[in-house]
Amino acid sequence: MILIESEDPPADTRATPERVSAVNLASQQMLTRLGVWDNLSDHSKTPFETIETWDAGSAGSIRFDAADLGLKALGHIVSNHALRLALHRALEASATHSIFFNQEINSLEHSDEGVRVTLANGNQLNTRLVVGADGPHSMLRQLAKISMTDADYGQTAVVATVRPSEHHGNSARQRFLPDGPLAFLPLANGRCSIVWSVPNDRAPDLLKLDDSAFGKALEKAFDQRLGQIQTVSPRISFPLQRRHADTYIGDRVALIGDAAHTVHPLAGLGANQGFSDAAGLAEVILAAASKNRDFACRSVLRRYERWRRGENALIIEAIEGFHRLFGSTSETAARVRGMGLDITNHSAWVKGIIMRHAVGLSGDLPALAKP
8 A cells, every 4th residue: 555645744742732533432533443543642632522503593402422332432532643543553564565755746648557656856666546535625536537516615615722710520511603613622631622613704803812812701701601711722723615526436546534525613523424424435445355346437436426425415414504503693493493493402302313423423424433
């Protein structure tokens, strides 16, 4: 296996602010079986036992509790940097691998039996299959001439690491505000990673505020649910867009993760979709190889596409519906939201279905991710 990385090797240092991902139980199972999960320090992975969500425009709220499913946690908030480092270490322990850092693919040349990849430094590599996992602006997707349908949410995510005066209690919290959701995700030592989705024209103003003023704005927006904001890290931001590739495959090319799809972070499912893509593609490839089939031919890759594109399309549409409903400022929409949250919160059966799917205990999961 050959990995082409556009960045430097991951260093054994933490970035500030910490970019994090919500890793559900299915993804945790996959990472455990690959020997990655246990190499993550406790400091870099924080369990969340409950999820609390409430609406600023109504009195509606909902709470999910791991104990209701007989679980210790619903998932973990994991440092992206630490996860990348652990994945690289697991790969380096593999007997057959090569990694090219600070390189990008310049061109693809196809033949009946393989692909010739030319790197930016002029080196050429021959392979039977190229997997694009190079993010939302995937160069590989462009070289494979795979089109993408996208839409701008009109929002920017402002990210920071903060320390509130009250401990988060290992709970992931999110408040839906009129102009976008605000999430407080638990980290080690009582800190929280915040993801504040705001209209594009408001983001620059939040980034310009000094730490004290930003903390005050954050307290107000979060209804002081965790008290005062005592410390604030430097802030970063990124635009939010919905993207979905029109196909996940090309000639001996397959797309996974953000190269194939991106969604609003309000449900914290993006990373888990990517992990399931990777596990699903591996499962399809190994099944074909075990039967001495050409695992990179279109008929084999089509199975992966049908499986994962269908699953991801359902998630994208569901999140789009939530975004529209909670983004509406009409009184009717607010009443509907409040009633929906309260009714769901009082229905153990409905909450159970939602929780089992969200944490990765149900659905059409790859074998590597099944409990």
